[in-house]
Amino acid sequence: MPQPATSERAIILAPLGRDSQIALMLLKEAGFDGVISADLIGLCTELEQGAGLLLISSEALLGTDLQPLLVLIEQQPAWSDLPIVLLTHHGGPEQNPASRFGPLLGNVTFLERPFHPETLVSLVTTALRGRRRQYEARDRLVDLSQSELRLQNTLETLEQQVEERTAQLRQNEEVLRQSQKMEAVGQLTGGIAHDFNNMLTGIIGSLELLRRRLSRGRTEDLDSLIDLGVTSANRAAGLTHRLLAFSRRQSLDSKPVEMNTLVVSMGELLQRSINESIRLDMQLCEQLWVAEADPNQLESALLNLVINARDAMPDGGRLVVQTSNQRLNADFTEAHSNLEPGDYVVLSVTDNGCGMPQSIINRVFDPFFTTKPIGQGTGLGLSMIYGFSKQSRGHVAIQSKEGEGTTVNLFLPRFGGEPLQESPVDSQHPLFAQNGETVLIVEDDPAVRVLVSTVLSELGYAFVEAGDADGAMPILDSGQRIDLMISDVGLPGMNGRQLAEIGRQYRPELKVLFITGYAEHAAVRGGFLDPGMQMITKPFTFDLLTAKVREMISA
Numbered sequence: 001m002p003q004p005a006t007s008e009r010a011i012i013l014a015p016l017g018r019d020s021q022i023a024l025m026l027l028k029e030a031g032f033d034g035v036i037s038a039d040l041i042g043l044c045t046e047l048e049q050g051a052g053l054l055l056i057s058s059e060a061l062l063g064t065d066l067q068p069l070l071v072l073i074e075q076q077p078a079w080s081d082l083p084i085v086l087l088t089h090h091g092g093p094e095q096n097p098a099s100r101f102g103p104l105l106g107n108v109t110f111l112e113r114p115f116h117p118e119t120l121v122s123l124v125t126t127a128l129r130g131r132r133r134q135y136e137a138r139d140r141l142v143d144l145s146q147s148e149l150r151l152q153n154t155l156e157t158l159e160q161q162v163e164e165r166t167a168q169l170r171q172n173e174e175v176l177r178q179s180q181k182m183e184a185v186g187q188l189t190g191g192i193a194h195d196f197n198n199m200l201t202g203i204i205g206s207l208e209l210l211r212r213r214l215s216r217g218r219t220e221d222l223d224s225l226i227d228l229g230v231t232s233a234n235r236a237a238g239l240t241h242r243l244l245a246f247s248r249r250q251s252l253d254s255k256p257v258e259m260n261t262l263v264v265s266m267g268e269l270l271q272r273s274i275n276e277s278i279r280l281d282m283q284l285c286e287q288l289w290v291a292e293a294d295p296n297q298l299e300s301a302l303l304n305l306v307i308n309a310r311d312a313m314p315d316g317g318r319l320v321v322q323t324s325n326q327r328l329n330a331d332f333t334e335a336h337s338n339l340e341p342g343d344y345v346v347l348s349v350t351d352n353g354c355g356m357p358q359s360i361i362n363r364v365f366d367p368f369f370t371t372k373p374i375g376q377g378t379g380l381g382l383s384m385i386y387g388f389s390k391q392s393r394g395h396v397a398i399q400s401k402e403g404e405g406t407t408v409n410l411f412l413p414r415f416g417g418e419p420l421q422e423s424p425v426d427s428q429h430p431l432f433a434q435n436g437e438t439v440l441i442v443e444d445d446p447a448v449r450v451l452v453s454t455v456l457s458e459l460g461y462a463f464v465e466a467g468d469a470d471g472a473m474p475i476l477d478s479g480q481r482i483d484l485m486i487s488d489v490g491l492p493g494m495n496g497r498q499l500a501e502i503g504r505q506y507r508p509e510l511k512v513l514f515i516t517g518y519a520e521h522a523a524v525r526g527g528f529l530d531p532g533m534q535m536i537t538k539p540f541t542f543d544l545l546t547a548k549v550r551e552m553i554s555a
């Protein structure tokens with residue numbers, strides 16, 4: 001940056017005679033500073049040190065290489081527009097070639113010779129005033145860029161602070177999530193252990209009593225003990241069923257469902273489940289779309305919701321069961337994982353009971369979360385509905401306000417295809433085996449295998465057993481008569497579905513009944529089963545098993 005001493009001086013280039021000295025003298029008399037250059041190169045060297053203006057006589061520019069000066073003028077910073085006073089001779093542009101320098105040199109004022117000293121002084125004064133303005137602009141620019149720099153620094157510091165803070169928050173959140181997860185898992189395992197112990201006590205206790213009685217030869221009144229054991233076992237079955245529903249690992253039998261028909265058919269059961277102080281109101285949409293869901297699961301979801309509503313209204317109230325059509329757009333579905341935009345059939349259950357605060361709403365879908373006294377709720381109802389809705393490609397939402405009531409909306413996808421005609425189930429078959437019918441049982445759990453084979457042989461069926469697919473394959477590849485293969489789905493090694501595939505290569509007509517306790521690969525039955533294949537879930541009653549066996553063999 002030019003020094004103050006040089007920033008206001010005039011650099012004079014007027015090589016003829018004493019022109020330079022006279023000009024310098026005039027300027028000094030007027031109180032200006034100046035320096036004389038011998039040639040254009042000298043002027044450029046001085047200019048690089050700084051100048052307020054240039055005072056040049058036009059003949060000094062003729063016949064010389066102007067390039068060094070033009071470069072310096074071209075390279076001026078944005079704020080600078082160096083004033084140049086050019087001394088010319090009298091006459092028009094033809095006689096006065098110097099006039100063409102005007103556009104080249106920029107900020108040029110012409111001063112025709114001979115001039116009056118005062119004219120020169122006044123021109124130089126004006127030029128310097130302009131130059132000072134330029135210096136002010138420069139200083140302001142410097143100030144500006146400094147504050148910009150400071151601002152930039154502040155911004156950078158801020159950004160860094162925000163980043164650090166965000167990282168900290170994220171870490172806290174992660175820690176919180178982890179601890180919430182552990183709490184939920186603890187609640188889950190604790191809940192299972194507690195409930196299962198109760199049920200096992202019922203099962204083991206009744207079996208032990210049975211054994212004692214039998215060892216003493218007392219056979220009267222065994223039925224009540226057996227009932228006790230079966231009831232406990234069924235409760236345990238119900239518990240695992242609901243857990244599977246929550247974990248979305250149950251085997252869903254999704255099919256087109258007329259939700260209104262289903263709701264109406266449950267009317268009496270629902271009415272019986274609530275007390276008289278609660279008014280049940282059905283608001284069924286007349287043009288309801290067909291939904292796609294597992295009807296049994298849907299029934300149990302509805303019953304659960306109605307019982308929840310009843311429990312929320314101990315002093316009576318109004319319970320509304322409503323069906324409706326709803327189209328969910330991407331704005332809504334994107335906020336929920338695994339939900340596609342499209343048409344949904346909605347089942348809503350509304351009560352005007354106690355409602356819930358947000359802290360409870362946040363937890364109602366956690367398995368074993370309940371606010372009910374021990375023995376009155378397992379805390380699996382909503383967990384199961386949640387899992388069922390997700391596994392059915394639907395959604396469940398709760399709205400609740402303390403003291404005002406609750407609405408639960410269960411969204412199930414609209415069925416897209418042609419409604420199927422249900423083939424009526426022919427249950428007229430006698431259960432007993434006819435002329436040597438043979439069943440192949442493939443099951444890795446010995447207890448289940450023994451029970452199934454025992455029950456079938458009691459009905460007169462012949463049977464062959466295998467513990468896994470490797471054991472079953474040679475039997476399928478042999479001349480052995482097989483009317484039906486009963487196979488577990490979750491076998492060690494090759495699974496039941498793959499075994500069935502291979503079995504059908506040996507025997508294209510092979511009928512297969514799958515039994516499964518856990519439907520990792522069979523979440524939706526429709527996509528899993530080919531014609532001539534059926535599935536029942538563990539635990540199953542022997543009545544169901546034998547009826548299925550008979551039905552399939554006779555088909």
Ligand SMILES: Nc1ncnc2c1ncn2[C@@H]1O[C@H](COP(=O)(O)OP(=O)(O)OP(=O)(O)O)[C@@H](O)[C@H]1O
Pocket residue numbers: 304308309312351353354355356360364365369370371372376377378379380381382383405406
């Ligand atoms: N309609 C409702 N109004 C008020 N609170 C409700 C309602 N539905 C559920 N809740 C709250 O959510 C909790 C969990 O409900 P969920 O159905 O999962 O389990 P539960 O009813 O306690 O037990 P379970 O259904 O297994 O018998 C309930 O204990 C209750 O606190």
Ligand SMILES: [Mg+2]
Pocket residue numbers: 304307308377380381382
């Ligand atoms: Mg419940």
